[in-house]
Amino acid sequence: SPVLVFPWILWGLVFGWNLLSPVICNIVLMTVTIFVFVWLVKPTWKQLGILTVLFGLYSLFVRYMLSGMPEVICFSMLILFYGLAMSYLQKESKGKLIAMFVISVLLVLMRPYMLLFLALACFFWIREDRKWGSIGSVIVVAVTGILYVLIKHYLGAEYFTPLFYTDWITTFFTDGIGAGFRNFFGTLHWKGLEFVRHCIAGAQSGLASGAFFDGYLLLLAILLVQSFLDFRAYRREKQTGLRNQLIIEVHFAFSLIAMLFAHLLMYKMTEGSKHFLTFIAAGIFIVSMLETKYYKKAVLLGAAFLYLYSYKAVEPYDYQVPYVTQGRQEQIAYWSEVFAEKVSVDTEKVPDYKNVVIWTLGDVTEEGNQSLKWQLLYGTPKGFGISCCEREYITEHLTELQSRYLATVSGGAIDEMCRTAGYEELGRDADMVLYQRY
Numbered sequence: 440s441p442v443l444v445f446p447w448i449l450w451g452l453v454f455g456w457n458l459l460s461p462v463i464c465n466i467v468l469m470t471v472t473i474f475v476f477v478w479l480v481k482p483t484w485k486q487l488g489i490l491t492v493l494f495g496l497y498s499l500f501v502r503y504m505l506s507g508m509p510e511v512i513c514f515s516m517l518i519l520f521y522g523l524a525m526s527y528l529q530k531e532s533k534g535k536l537i538a539m540f541v542i543s544v545l546l547v548l549m550r551p552y553m554l555l556f557l558a559l560a561c562f563f564w565i566r567e568d569r570k571w572g573s574i575g576s577v578i579v580v581a582v583t584g585i586l587y588v589l590i591k592h593y594l595g596a597e598y599f600t601p602l603f604y605t606d607w608i609t610t611f612f613t614d615g616i617g618a619g620f621r622n623f624f625g626t627l628h629w630k631g632l633e634f635v636r637h638c639i640a641g642a643q644s645g646l647a648s649g650a651f652f653d654g655y656l657l658l659l660a661i662l663l664v665q666s667f668l669d670f671r672a673y674r675r676e677k678q679t680g681l682r683n684q685l686i687i688e689v690h691f692a693f694s695l696i697a698m699l700f701a702h703l704l705m706y707k708m709t710e711g712s713k714h715f716l717t718f719i720a721a722g723i724f725i726v727s728m729l730e731t732k733y734y735k736k737a738v739l740l741g742a743a744f745l746y747l748y749s750y751k752a753v754e755p756y757d758y759q760v761p762y763v764t765q766g767r768q769e770q771i772a773y774w775s776e777v778f779a780e781k782v783s784v785d786t787e788k789v790p791d792y793k794n795v796v797i798w799t800l801g802d803v804t805e806e807g808n809q810s811l812k813w814q815l816l817y818g819t820p821k822g823f824g825i826s827c828c829e830r831e832y833i834t835e836h837l838t839e840l841q842s843r844y845l846a847t848v849s850g851g852a853i854d855e856m857c858r859t860a861g862y863e864e865l866g867r868d869a870d871m872v873l874y875q876r877y
């Protein structure tokens with residue numbers, strides 16, 4: 440969905456676009472978000488110090504901020520949402536409430552489970568005006584749902600796999616209530632066991648998805664314990680500050696629990712783990728703002744971050760900021776020459792498949808499964824399209840594909856198929872080979 444990257448789109452329209460634009464936009468977005476959060480919430484120096492330490496220990500802020508990935512957009516918007524919520528509880532205003540609705544609607548249009556946060560904005564409106572708040576909230580949720588369906592239908596694409604799985608609902612209607620419940624609880628059971636295995640591997644060997652789950656569960660435990668303590672204290676003292684803190688804690692803890700079940704029912708285990716990072720990012724700001732006496736929970740969270748995301752951060756892809764190596768630079772220089780000499784954009788009819796190169800996601804070679812180094816395709820001419828295809832799709836439909844060019848793994852099965860089909864080889868190195876199909 441283009442909504443997921445709308446800040447990049449706006450950035451490109453205003454400042455122009457190049458391969459570094461997402462990174463610069465991410466840096467500016469994160470910086471502005473932190474500034475606005477502090478301006479809205481006005482934390483104490485002690486809270487600001489805790490926030491600084493936890494922010495620094497959560498290395499994934501840096502990894503995704505300096506990458507061409509949209510996670511930081513979600514980080515920033517959810518942090519800003521909770522900054523507005525905390526500020527609204529301190530001093531109510533229609534402007535803050537409207538801003539909360541705008542941000543939460545955008546979050547839902549990015550990823551539907553973000554409806555959890557639109558619910559908090561609706562709660563504030565209904566508490567302020569029960570009649571019109573209820574009517575208005577229903578209208579906002581309905582319109583948001585319709586917009587999501589339209590965007591998903593006309594502007595989104597389920598490319599390799601569904602955006603999320605819905606068989607845990609549809610089975611009730613297709614196979615009956617009994618089969619629906621068996622599928623529902625069976626999915627929770629088997630996915631739950633897989634989830635636990637990932638958590639153990641994250642703590643023992645540094646498996647990234649498991650490490651994300653571990654941090655998430657610790658954050659949930661902290662919120663549940665603090666919610667219980669604050670609820671007990673609020674029953675005794677009835678302080679406004681405790682009530683406001685309790686609202687944020689309970690809502691966020693509920694959202695963490697709901698997302699956990701959503702993940703088990705609707706997402707793949709490894710790919711879905713990245714969705715948890717947004718919740719952890721927002722949780723850092725919430726935990727830092729808790730008014731507690733000794734801040735033991737913040738220290739515990741920081742120690743866990745240090746262990747999971749620094750000491751156990753062994754997988755470069757999941758934790759290291761992407762950077763250029765000399766070998767990759769030489770490869771890109773070679774492929775830029777190949778593209779410049781042998782590939783040209785046909786401007787008579789655009790867009791057209793004559794101006795598209797297929798990026799084979801990976802292939803099988805004598806060394807085993809190999810992924811294609813897609814960064815090498817950055818050398819294609821301006822105006823070129825890149826179409827990513829899985830190996831199985833290409834092997835089944837090679838002669839039916841419409842794109843003129845095909846890039847695949849050197850020495851793989853698809854390489855051999857292209858050679859057998861008589862396609863013209865335009866360039867080759869140890870990692871990639873480029874063919875012209877027609």
